[in-house]
Amino acid sequence: MREPIIVLKEVSKAYGATPVLRRCSTAVAAGEVVVVCGPSGSGKSTLIKCINGLEPFQSGSITVEGVEVGAKGTDLPRLRMRIGMVFQHFELYPHMTALENVMLAQVHALRRSRSEARERGRELLDRVGLAEKADAMPANLSGGQQQRVAIARALALDPRAMLFDEPTSALDPATISEVLDVLVELAREGMTMMVVTHEMGFARRVADRVIFMDQGEIVEDSRKEAFFSNPASERAKLFLSKILFH
Amino acid sequence: MSYEFDWAPIWEARALILAGLATTVMLSAASLVLASIIGVIVGTAASSHRLAFRVGAGVTVEVTRNVPLLIHMYVWYVALAFLRLPPFWCGVLGLSVYSGAYVAEIVRGGIASVPDGQGKAALATGLTPFQTFFVVIYPQAFRIVAPSLANVFSQLIKDSSLASAIAVMELTYVAGAVEGQSFRTFEIYITVCGLYLLLVTIVTLALRFFSGAREQAPAMELASA
Ligand SMILES: Nc1ncnc2c1ncn2[C@@H]1O[C@H](COP(=O)(O)OP(=O)(O)OP(=O)(O)O)[C@@H](O)[C@H]1O
Numbered sequence: 315m316r317e318p319i320i321v322l323k324e325v326s327k328a329y330g331a332t333p334v335l336r337r338c339s340t341a342v343a344a345g346e347v348v349v350v351c352g353p354s355g356s357g358k359s360t361l362i363k364c365i366n367g368l369e370p371f372q373s374g375s376i377t378v379e380g381v382e383v384g385a386k387g388t389d390l391p392r393l394r395m396r397i398g399m400v401f402q403h404f405e406l407y408p409h410m411t412a413l414e415n416v417m418l419a420q421v422h423a424l425r426r427s428r429s430e431a432r433e434r435g436r437e438l439l440d441r442v443g444l445a446e447k448a449d450a451m452p453a454n455l456s457g458g459q460q461q462r463v464a465i466a467r468a469l470a471l472d473p474r475a476m477l478f479d480e481p482t483s484a485l486d487p488a489t490i491s492e493v494l495d496v497l498v499e500l501a502r503e504g505m506t507m508m509v510v511t512h513e514m515g516f517a518r519r520v521a522d523r524v525i526f527m528d529q530g531e532i533v534e535d536s537r538k539e540a541f542f543s544n545p546a547s548e549r550a551k552l553f554l555s556k557i558l559f560h
Numbered sequence: 561m562s563y564e565f566d567w568a569p570i571w572e573a574r575a576l577i578l579a580g581l582a583t584t585v586m587l588s589a590a591s592l593v594l595a596s597i598i599g600v601i602v603g604t605a606a607s608s609h610r611l612a613f614r615v616g617a618g619v620t621v622e623v624t625r626n627v628p629l630l631i632h633m634y635v636w637y638v639a640l641a642f643l644r645l646p647p648f649w650c651g652v653l654g655l656s657v658y659s660g661a662y663v664a665e666i667v668r669g670g671i672a673s674v675p676d677g678q679g680k681a682a683l684a685t686g687l688t689p690f691q692t693f694f695v696v697i698y699p700q701a702f703r704i705v706a707p708s709l710a711n712v713f714s715q716l717i718k719d720s721s722l723a724s725a726i727a728v729m730e731l732t733y734v735a736g737a738v739e740g741q742s743f744r745t746f747e748i749y750i751t752v753c754g755l756y757l758l759l760v761t762i763v764t765l766a767l768r769f770f771s772g773a774r775e776q777a778p779a780m781e782l783a784s785a
């Protein structure tokens with residue numbers, strides 16, 4: 315077993331009296347690709363936002379490379395530099411060019427020089443196939459292009475792991491594949507990834523494991539093959555039948 | 561009966577008028593800077609997720625805005641009498657605190673208009689909350705609220721005339737003095753009106769320029785300076 319990068323133990327969270335995460339436990343090893351799926355409102359986004367401390371949780375523990383996310387003294391900015399995050403709605407900074415989006419955290423968080431950040435930024439834009447869009451403003455890019463810039467922005471910090479929250483669900487079908495291709499390549503290169511998605515084709519191709527959530531609970535956490543051929547729970551069976559054959 | 565304009569006494573008092581103009585410019589500029597600082601701090605507190613900050617900021621803004629500016633001037637003048645602060649700085653304090661409350665409301669609105677995900681995205685890349693505000697949230701909010709800010713700032717310039725009530729020798733105070741000596745009422749007030757108009761126009765154009773310039777120019781050069 316490779317060493318785990320992300321470890322969740324009995325993580326629970328509630329908004330007021332409404333529980334959104336119930337005793338969630340799992341671990342993600344270096345190089346592993348874990349797909350998280352489940353019905354709307356099941357807590358998938360909340361779960362991955364807890365991992366980099368964007369959402370607080372009330373009990374249990376999360377560690378990233380041994381560092382306790384919820385502990386008082388934890389240097390969250392430093393921890394977050396080591397986990398890239400990609401959002402459903404891209405969240406590019408609209409007042410900056412694509413390249414500046416990719417440079418910003420390198421300069422302010424990693425304290426790289428501007429020229430170094432620019433060089434690395436261009437390299438990454440090239441890698442996601444957008445070298446010629448470096449000076450474009452986000453508003454002038456398609457959804458698929460914006461999401462690829464957002465991926466480059468996250469990669470610019472040389473993270474040890476990447477979190478994706480439905481990276482393709484705000485895209486029109488024609489551009490979904492251009493973003494998935496980038497994800498597949500990342501996975502092939504050995505990036506540790508946790509991906510919330512309903513793209514089961516993607517899951518079949520690159521996932522090592524699938525986590526299925528329902529009502530704040532991790533209902534299944536199994537090898538990809540086992541999950542698709544023989545899900546253990548009725549809820550997962552029902553969910554799969556709905557999204558695979560609709 | 562027709563009024564005969566006579567501008568000669570105004571010209572003779574030019575040194576005094578210019579000194580008044582200079583005082584108005586400095587009074588307004590100092591207050592504008594201080595009001596912006598107060599406004600950003602209080603407006604940011606008002607957008608905090610912490611209830612105590614929101615309540616504190618809300619109460620501050622309401623109380624400050626509901627006291628007439630002239631009273632603000634007197635209060636600072638009297639309250640700081642023991643410090644022997646020059647009237648000029650009492651005027652700056654009165655104006656900044658009063659206008660700062662209006663700036664705070666605008667800042668709060670500006671921050672609210674920036675989508676929540678922007679801050680989350682910035683934090684997720686390891687920026688500190690402070691950096692997140694300065695390079696991601698404020699620049700976006702600024703472009704949205706620039707027209708409202710221009711209104712408050714031109715109001716501030718006009719409001720600075722109330723400092724004459726606490727004997728700050730700014731433009732309005734000087735106008736009164738020149739009128740008292742020369743009795744050229746229309747001439748002096750026309751002159752003063754023109755000067756106020758000029759100041760307000762400069763500030764409005766400057767803000768329009770800065771908020772527009774960011775749209776074209778790479779914004780990070782400014783942000784990371
Ligand atoms: N700020 C909030 N206040 C109260 N409840 C919230 C808040 N944010 C999320 N929730 C609730 O928490 C639950 C989990 O939300 P979450 O966004 O994690 O679900 P999800 O699995 O990502 O759903 P989706 O597939 O729609 O993105 C939902 O029931 C949601 O209504």
Ligand SMILES: [Mg+2]
Binds near residue numbers: 358359360479480
């Ligand atoms: Mg979600």
